[in-house]
Amino acid sequence: MIEHAALLATVIPGIAGILLYAFSRQIRRGVGWMATIAASSSVVMLISMGSDVMEKQGSITFRYAWIPSIKVDFGFLVDTVSFPIALIAAAVSTLCCFYSIKYMEKERDQPAYYANLLLFMTGMIGVILSSNLIQFYLFWELMLIPSYLLIANWGTSKNRLNIAFKYFIFTHIGALSMLLGILAVFSYTKTFNLLELPLVAGDIPLNMVGVIFVMLLIGFLVKMAAFPVHTWLPDAHSEAPTPISAMLSGVMIKCGAYGMARILLTTFGQIVLQASDYLAILGIITIAYGGLMALAQTDIKRLLAYSSISQMGYILFGLGVASELGIMGGLLHIINHAVCKSLLFLCAGIIIHQTGTRDIRRLGGLIGKMPVMGIACLIGVFSLAGTPPLNAFWSEWMIFGGGLAAGKGLITIFAVLSTVITAGYYLWFVWRVFFGPLPKRLNEMKEAPISLRAPVIILATISVLLGVLPGLVLEYIAPAAEYLSSLILGG
Numbered sequence: 338m339i340e341h342a343a344l345l346a347t348v349i350p351g352i353a354g355i356l357l358y359a360f361s362r363q364i365r366r367g368v369g370w371m372a373t374i375a376a377s378s379s380v381v382m383l384i385s386m387g388s389d390v391m392e393k394q395g396s397i398t399f400r401y402a403w404i405p406s407i408k409v410d411f412g413f414l415v416d417t418v419s420f421p422i423a424l425i426a427a428a429v430s431t432l433c434c435f436y437s438i439k440y441m442e443k444e445r446d447q448p449a450y451y452a453n454l455l456l457f458m459t460g461m462i463g464v465i466l467s468s469n470l471i472q473f474y475l476f477w478e479l480m481l482i483p484s485y486l487l488i489a490n491w492g493t494s495k496n497r498l499n500i501a502f503k504y505f506i507f508t509h510i511g512a513l514s515m516l517l518g519i520l521a522v523f524s525y526t527k528t529f530n531l532l533e534l535p536l537v538a539g540d541i542p543l544n545m546v547g548v549i550f551v552m553l554l555i556g557f558l559v560k561m562a563a564f565p566v567h568t569w570l571p572d573a574h575s576e577a578p579t580p581i582s583a584m585l586s587g588v589m590i591k592c593g594a595y596g597m598a599r600i601l602l603t604t605f606g607q608i609v610l611q612a613s614d615y616l617a618i619l620g621i622i623t624i625a626y627g628g629l630m631a632l633a634q635t636d637i638k639r640l641l642a643y644s645s646i647s648q649m650g651y652i653l654f655g656l657g658v659a660s661e662l663g664i665m666g667g668l669l670h671i672i673n674h675a676v677c678k679s680l681l682f683l684c685a686g687i688i689i690h691q692t693g694t695r696d697i698r699r700l701g702g703l704i705g706k707m708p709v710m711g712i713a714c715l716i717g718v719f720s721l722a723g724t725p726p727l728n729a730f731w732s733e734w735m736i737f738g739g740g741l742a743a744g745k746g747l748i749t750i751f752a753v754l755s756t757v758i759t760a761g762y763y764l765w766f767v768w769r770v771f772f773g774p775l776p777k778r779l780n781e782m783k784e785a786p787i788s789l790r791a792p793v794i795i796l797a798t799i800s801v802l803l804g805v806l807p808g809l810v811l812e813y814i815a816p817a818a819e820y821l822s823s824l825i826l827g828g
Contacts, residue, residue, distance in 0.1 A: 343399045343413035346382035346427065347462045350375050351479075354455030361448030369438035372451035376431040376458060383424045390420045391812065396532060399469055409529055412468035417817040418668070421810055422595055423465040425672050426588045429679045430458040432586075432792035433580040436683055437468040439788040440580060440690060444491060453490075454485035459582065464592045466516035469529040470519045473596070477515070477560075480589060481508055484581070492576040500576045507569035510557060515556025515596075521549045522604070534604045535824050550608045560593030561649045564623040571630075574642035579686030582638060586645040587679030591671045592650045598668060598821060602656065606825035609659050609822045616657025617745060621752050623650030627821050628758030633767065637685045637695045640766060641678070647759060648674050648721060654752055659825055663739020665811075665818035670732035672810055673803065677729055679757035680796035684714040687785045687793065688770065697766070702775030706782050709790055711771050723756060728803035731811075751778060 353375030357368055364371070365470025396416040403411040415423075434454055441450060456479065463476030466514055489501035526537040541549065555566070562570035564818065570590070574582045602609055609616070627647025634640035648708060652674070687710050688703065689695045704711040719729035723734075733756070740749030784790070803810055 341399065342386050343397075343415050343466050343651055344401070346379045346423070346467055347413065347459060349378050349382070350430075350455040350462075351459030353508060354452035354459075356674070357455075358448050358452035364448065365464060368447045368451055369434070369441075372455055373431065373434045375455060376427070376434045379427040379458070380424070380431055382426055383420070387424075390415060390417060398532070400468070404471075407467055407529075409471055411472060413466045414468035414531060415466060416820075417466050418599060418821070419595075421813045422668075422671055423462050426461050426465060426591075427458070427676045429587045429675055429796075430461070430584055431585050432795060433679070433683075434458075436583075436789060436792045437578075437580045438684070439786055440686055441491070441578060444578075444676045446490070450487070450491060453487050453583075454581070456483040456782045457487065457581075457589075461584075461588050461592060463712040465595055468531055470522065470531065470600075473531075473545050473600075473719065474512070474516055474519055477592070478509075479597075480592065481505065481512065484577075484585065484589065486777045487581045488577045490571055491578045493578065494576060495632055497576055500572045504569045504573040507566070511556045511566070513556075514552050514559075515610065517557065518549050518552035519553065521545065528722075530601060533604075534600075535606075538604045540567065543736025544682070546605065546608055549602065550605045550612075552598070553605075557593040557597045557601070558653075560596070561590050562593075562646050563619060563649055563653055564626045564646070567623070567627070567646050567729075570646055571642040574645065575636060575638040579638075579682060579689065580649065582642075583679040583682035583686075586642065586682060587675045590649060591652075591675060594649070594667065594671055597653075597656055598664070602659070603820045603824045606659075607713065609657075609825060613657055613659050613743065614745065614748065617654050617740065617748050617752070620650045620652075620657055620677050621748065621755055622655030623647065623653060624752065624755040625650075625758060628755065628762055631762040632758065636699050637688060637697060637766075637770070638682070640697070640762065641681055641685060644721070644759075644762065645674075645678055646679075648678065650755075651733060651736055655732075655739055658740045658743040658745055659740040659822070660743040661818050661822035662735050662742045664821050665814055666735025666737075666739050668731045668814045668817055669735060669807075670729065672814075673729040673732045673800075674721070675722045676796055676803070679699050680717040680800065681721075682711060683789075683793050683796070684710055684717065687789050687811065690789065691778060691782055691785055697769050699776060700779075701773040702771070704771040706779065707784050710785060710793060713790075714771070714795075715767060715798045716800050718767050720804065722763045726804045728800050728807065730804065731807045749752060799812065807826045
């Protein structure tokens, strides 16, 4: 079974989701628990590969015959780049599945909800572990369909169909741009294999390299919701059910960053170096724009959605400066942001569940009524604000250190100054929600059920643990950054 761990980690949730829906009439109760068990099996499979990844310090590939005529296998690539990101994607998805048991208990058509959640999870893990571009694209599209259905069917307002359609159109156009880039790459290199592409990238004509790079970059930037192709994200993230918002913001948008690292940094290293200033500046604009928009929000979920745009700017800056330290920080921030933003969205869900509102202006003094959730939320907020010794401090420090290491001192100064906005909207948020006078209508409010608090406590614990012991993740991320930067310099 261990030999097929990557395959099982990817397909078990999706297959389980299909079976849950197919036999929904026979399954009267416990659908959420069954879905959570299926999702957790993916985590177990991935953990079982962790020691092998470290021992080999290289790529572990699992290949199954698929389309021999064009040399395409159905394969999985597990290495220091993909393993930690796939593991956090599986872990966050599992916690969101468990959180849904209580949070979505009164919603209609539970089997369909969990089926789509598990298929969404399969799509994300499949993207991260794909060993070839065709498979990468198919799983990329698999992410879109169930997430669209989750927003359209279980959205929180009457406008959910329009918002889901906007989300679908934006991300699908980005995917089509990426597909054109993938087909163009194959037309010149005659391979879709991600490990072979860096070796044959020189076969792409110089006059086409930039064009293909831009087509792929557009697809990744749309998924990352970087400025100016970000407008789908605030609506989609705030409209989706809270567990799905946590998956969208915590994991899905990171697939764009992963694609940038896995494909652009390895295959188009010289173009990345040439475009480095532009990518870094775009990252700064994204940080500042997302932060300023977050400051203007009074809806908790929209504030967190714009915050996600801002945080993706950090990752774009780190990967864009193309130095080893910057890449290390960008990859590490994928992990750290997944933990902290999922934590904050689940905290927001608890606030909405317990108070009946998402309007920040109608909240205050919750730390006295919900101390456990309040402390967990503060951990997430202070971490993403770059406060030591929490986990996001390390990745943000590396990102800006990477900018200096790349010789981009002036650009990095502007990037560091933009973090003031991040601290501003997060402090404004926690002060208005957790401190000050408690509204009279909330006097009888109690702490949330343990089934809602447990995922939050786990994520908060992970944030503190990775802040105190960053080496737990850096032992994978550091070799990955060294590998990617060597390909850039070698390109």
